[in-house]
């Protein structure tokens with residue numbers, strides 16, 4: 073089967089890899105590129121575990137045809153920590169016990185980061201809306217909402 | 231196995247279309263099929279950025295086939311469509327889901343197409359020709375070729391257009407049903423009522439009974455009660471994991487009257 077070369081940026085670094093024909097972006101990132109932070113949950117766009125950003129906007133990697141990201145900037149949870157320093161959201165998730173099994177966490181963090189980048193002072197309602205495409209079956213969401221709000225209020229590193 | 235063909239223009243893709251091919255819009259539905267190994271043999275995509283164009287004039291807006299729900303929400307001149315776009319999927323879906331794709335989304339999806347139906351939008355196809363009413367396109371989704379853009383008349387009075395989506399999970403639930411109503415008024419009386427339901431049939435459908443009850447009337451409690459009574463007239467809603475046909479018929483009028491009461495209050 074034909075393979076397609078794809079040139080793109082992953083968390084700020086230029087990358088090139090081959091995508092299988094018909095391969096989705098999630099499989100491509102995990103198998104072709106080696107970024108294991110986006111998770112495979114449902115493969116139908118329902119759970120949000122595969123959430124990444126494409127040119128700054130959250131998308132469901134399992135529903136993106138890999139070859140369409142030619143020239144695009146992709147962001148994953150692997151890009152949140154910079155030179156060993158965690159993103160304030162990651163610190164807040166730890167402080168608030170916002171991760172239990174952890175499977176939804178990378179997608180949750182990508183959605184939360186996208187929210188705060190666009191809207192640094194969201195209301196609780198806006199936080200709930202922003203993570204409505206990400207399912208968590210452990211926490212009941214409250215610790216996640218609290219963690220995101222704590223960063224929004226600038227209290228993450230108190 | 232799926233092969234992917236990439237075209238520079240919609241016209242080229244339209245020529246390559248066939249019964250063994252599917253067009254890839256935002257991909258939120260097509261890629262599910264690809265992932266499950268159920269997609270047609272050929273997936274066609276188009277790289278023309280012009281497909282995501284929004285053009286708004288005084289009394290109408292033209293939405294390119296590739297305009298996403300997030301694009302609609304970012305366009306201030308499309309404010310009358312914001313309540314609709316805002317409740318389609320979650321944020322990630324809204325960043326991907328396109329206007330044209332919504333016209334072809336199977337039950338229970340199609341909330342945006344349903345609103346376009348109530349608004350009396352017209353659909354332009356690749357290769358030109360005269361635009362066709364959304365109604366006609368929905369009735370015959372198999373034929374017609376590739377959608378280039380959708381032309382939406384802007385309600386002259388913003389209060390004449392109302393939209394309501396009913397879902398169990400909030401936010402981001404799928405529709406038990408959705409309703410849109412366009413009720414232009416002349417001298418206080420409704421002229422040219424259009425009421426549409428989503429998830430009350432295989433495609434979004436107009437509620438002829440409710441429209442008849444509203445036409446020529448003032449929007450008062452008695453009219454609303456009559457429209458609610460006729461809401462599911464002639465509709466044959468499906469049973470699915472979200473609701474039975476019986477339930478949908480029972481609650482259609484209740485939700486229609488809530489929407490109409492909200493519109494009455496202005």
Ligand SMILES: Cc1cc2nc3c(=O)[nH]c(=O)nc-3n(C[C@H](O)[C@H](O)[C@H](O)COP(=O)(O)OP(=O)(O)OC[C@H]3O[C@@H](n4cnc5c(N)ncnc54)[C@H](O)[C@@H]3O)c2cc1C
Pocket residue numbers: 116117118252253254255256257258259260261295296317318319320323326327328329330331332333334335338339340341342375376377378402403404405
């Ligand atoms: C988690 C989730 C939640 C969802 N929630 C909702 C919801 O609340 N409401 C709702 O209405 N939908 C919902 N959907 C369904 C879907 O996302 C939308 O209906 C969307 O608008 C489909 O558009 P798309 O561009 O992604 O379509 P695609 O998957 O690209 O295409 C869908 C169909 O339309 C055809 N098509 C696309 N563009 C064209 C064109 N230009 N010309 C001709 N045919 C075309 C395709 O060939 C295909 O048959 C949801 C989907 C998911 C995964």
